[in-house]
Amino acid sequence: MTNTYTRGLHEIAAGIWAWLLPDGGWGMSNAGLVQGEGQSFLVDTLFDLPLTTEMLDAMADLTASTPIQGVLNTHANSDHCFGNQLLDDTVTVYATSETDHEIQHGTTPERLHMLATSDFGPVLSPFLRSCFGAFDFTGITLRNADTVFDDSLTVTVGGRDVELLRLGPAHTVGDAIAHVPDAGVIFAGDLLFIGGTPIMWAGSLTNWLRACDRMTALDPTVVVPGHGPLTDVDGIAKMRGYLAHVKDRIADGVEAGRPWRETADRMDLDRYASWPQAERIVVTTYQAYRQAAVDTPQEDGIDLFGEMAAWQQRHVRKR
C-alpha cells in the first residue's frame, strides 16, 4: 500500500480503493469502493454533485465490469451523502435508522448555500465561507436510505462480505463503519479524523472512545478515515488520545460548575492545539455539557458556528 495523500483513487488492498480528498478540512471527505465478483459496493458519496461526479468518473473503469450494487452512508453529514442522487436507481442505499432519520430532518442544500453566501458579519461570514464556500450546493435532491439497519448488517458483494456496523452515537447519532474482514480494511466515516480535529455533533465522548476501541479490536491493516490520509490502528489511538484528553477537561469544567463556553474557552488542548480546526472543541464541549449538565440551554446550529468562529479568532489566529 502506498500512503500518499493525493486527490483521487488509491488501491489500498486487493480490490479495495479509497477516494481521498485533501486537505481533509470542512467538507473535504473521503469515500471508497469494494469490489467483488461482478459487483462493487460504495462507501459514501460526497458534498456536492461536481465532487461526486469526479469520483464516480474516476471509478468508471472499475464499475463498468463490477457495477455498484449498494452504498453505505456512514452518517448523515452532507459531505457523506449529498451525491447519492447520482447513483443508478438500482443501487441500494444503506444507512442506520438514526442516520436515515437525520438525513430526512437534517441540513438541506439550500441552508448550506445560505450559510455560505449570506452576510453574518465580519467574524462569522468569513468562517462560514472557509467551511462551505468552495462547494456547489445547486441541483442537489436528497436521496435517503432504501435499507436501514440497527446494530449491524452484512452485505455480500459478489461473494465478498462487507460488514456494516453501527458504532454511534458519537460524531453523529447514527455513525456506522464498513468493515471488509477478508482484507482487514475499515472505512471509518467521521468516527475518525486524521490530521484534523474531530467534532462531536451527538456523542457521548464515552461512546466515541468505545467506538475507537471497537475499531481497534477489529485489528485492521488499513483504516480510511472520513477526513485525512489513510491510517491504521495508530491513527485510531492518536485520535482516541484527543477524545480522552478533552473528556477529562470537560468533566473538570462540569464539576467546577463552569458554563460550557468558559470551559471551551479555557480548554488547554496541549499537544492537540496545533491540529487544524481546533475550534471544533466548542461544539464537542457544548454537546458533552448537554449530556452532563442538564441546565445547559439548547443552541442553534448557526450559533455554534458563531461560537467556533469567535473561538478561532481568540485562540488560533494569535499563534
Ligand SMILES: [Zn+2]
Ligand atoms: Zn465529514
